[in-house]
Amino acid sequence: MTSNVTIVDHPLVQHKLTLMRRREASTAEFRKLLREIGLFLGYEALRDLQLGKINIETPVCATEAPVLAGKKLTFISVLRAGDGLLGPMLDLVPSARVGQIGLARDEKTLQPTKYFFKVPKGLAERTTVVLDPMLATGNSAVRAIEEIKAVGAKDIRFVCLLAAPEGIETFTKAHPDVPVVTASIDEKLNEKSYIVPGLGDAGDRLFGTKGV
Numbered sequence: 001m002t003s004n005v006t007i008v009d010h011p012l013v014q015h016k017l018t019l020m021r022r023r024e025a026s027t028a029e030f031r032k033l034l035r036e037i038g039l040f041l042g043y044e045a046l047r048d049l050q051l052g053k054i055n056i057e058t059p060v061c062a063t064e065a066p067v068l069a070g071k072k073l074t075f076i077s078v079l080r081a082g083d084g085l086l087g088p089m090l091d092l093v094p095s096a097r098v099g100q101i102g103l104a105r106d107e108k109t110l111q112p113t114k115y116f117f118k119v120p121k122g123l124a125e126r127t128t129v130v131l132d133p134m135l136a137t138g139n140s141a142v143r144a145i146e147e148i149k150a151v152g153a154k155d156i157r158f159v160c161l162l163a164a165p166e167g168i169e170t171f172t173k174a175h176p177d178v179p180v181v182t183a184s185i186d187e188k189l190n191e192k193s194y195i196v197p198g199l200g201d202a203g204d205r206l207f208g209t210k211g212v
């Protein structure tokens with residue numbers, strides 16, 4: 001395993017992930033569980049944030065206490081399932097700026113093409129966390145990071161719920177400088193590029209759009 005990939009193996013995360021994977025989990029359950037796990041993933045992805053000290057008074061005494069003092073944060077969701085991780089990330093850092101990238105697969109080249117791109121200015125001075133629950137082939141994630149590097153982002157992390165070994169390999173080869181945080185590296189991709197055992201289509205499960 002490459003050292004740039006962190007698997008959040010907390011028992012509660014693994015338990016909740018199992019609940020989410022189940023075919024019978026409702027849209028409401030799936031959403032809630034993604035939010036809960038997203039908090040853990042977010043804490044892990046931001047583990048190295050810099051701290052400074054401020055003086056405060058508790059009811060007991062004056063003291064010096066740690067507060068965030070590093071670069072400002074930007075969260076970028078890869079549409080549309082990435083939006084399911086935005087809520088928990090914003091719970092952790094309500095002041096973060098938010099961007100969104102829309103990528104669709106070109107049926108001729110099978111490569112992702114960009115149909116939406118709106119990110120805050122000044123990414124070069126900020127820490128950017130890119131969010132996409134499923135790292136499957138890795139092609140969209142690689143492209144998303146290329147796009148945000150092209151507008152100056154340097155300090156980047158990638159957060160996903162599940163990854164396939166194929167996606168991890170493609171991603172870490174293309175962007176060895178970008179740490180990946182995930183709850184699981186599953187077995188493989190199937191012939192339709194779904195993660196196995198996976199959880200199906202994350203966007204459909206999150207938004208209740210299966211068969212629509």
Ligand code: URA
Pocket residue numbers: 081134136193194195196198199200201202203
């Ligand atoms: N995207 C999904 O939503 N699910 C997969 O299994 C792979 C890609």
